[in-house]
Amino acid sequence: MNVSWEELEGMCLSCHKCSLSETRHNVVIERGSRTARLMFVGEGPGEQEDLSGVPFVGPAGQFLDKLLIAAGFEDDDYYIANVVKCRPPNNRDPLEEEQAACIGYLRRQFLLVRPKIIVCLGRIAAKALINPDFKITKERGVWFERKGIYMCATFHPSAVLRDMSKKKPAWEDIKAVRRKFDELREEK
Ligand code: URA
Numbered sequence: 001m002n003v004s005w006e007e008l009e010g011m012c013l014s015c016h017k018c019s020l021s022e023t024r025h026n027v028v029i030e031r032g033s034r035t036a037r038l039m040f041v042g043e044g045p046g047e048q049e050d051l052s053g054v055p056f057v058g059p060a061g062q063f064l065d066k067l068l069i070a071a072g073f074e075d076d077d078y079y080i081a082n083v084v085k086c087r088p089p090n091n092r093d094p095l096e097e098e099q100a101a102c103i104g105y106l107r108r109q110f111l112l113v114r115p116k117i118i119v120c121l122g123r124i125a126a127k128a129l130i131n132p133d134f135k136i137t138k139e140r141g142v143w144f145e146r147k148g149i150y151m152c153a154t155f156h157p158s159a160v161l162r163d164m165s166k167k168k169p170a171w172e173d174i175k176a177v178r179r180k181f182d183e184l185r186e187e188k
């Protein structure tokens with residue numbers, strides 16, 4: 001049986017299962033609607049997220065918000081979480097053991113939100129959720145169906161900010177997410 005939102009929040013806020021707890025300012029759990037049928041998953045909090053306790057509020061998040069607004073999404077159309085809930089120092093990739101320690105919380109978030117669509121933001125989330133050998137450049141924008149849930153991955157917004165040639169494909173991916181979202185509108 002899954003835990004309640006209150007229990008999950010309590011577990012995350014008091015968690016010391018990996019060493020990221022030693023350097024965090026805040027545990028970063030979620031943003032958006034807990035009943036959304038669309039969920040985005042990033043890799044882990046950056047500096048602004050660590051300071052505010054809210055996912056995707058820094059430059060990457062602001063860019064993501066622009067794409068989502070341009071695709072016609074409203075704030076309560078989606079829910080956002082990360083593979084790890086505490087900031088990796090200097091924004092390094094979260095280590096395998098940190099991801100393994102934390103992923104159970106994300107799985108509980110899936111069970112509570114019950115999204116119809118999960119979009120992985122970047123390579124780390126795609127490897128953790130779709131396939132450990134996932135190749136973001138080749139496989140972004142491809143839909144995978146698992147137990148009635150549609151999953152895909154796109155470039156991480158930070159990667160797009162570093163390399164603007166990724167902007168067009170990222171926008172195509174978000175538009176495809178919009179189409180899938182509209183297609184499944186009747187189902188939740
Ligand atoms: N990058 C992520 O992967 N997640 C955040 O919450 C912010 C930046």
Ligand code: SF4
Nearest residue numbers: 015018021086101102
């Ligand atoms: Fe716990 Fe996850 Fe934070 Fe590690 S990253 S301390 S597992 S909440």
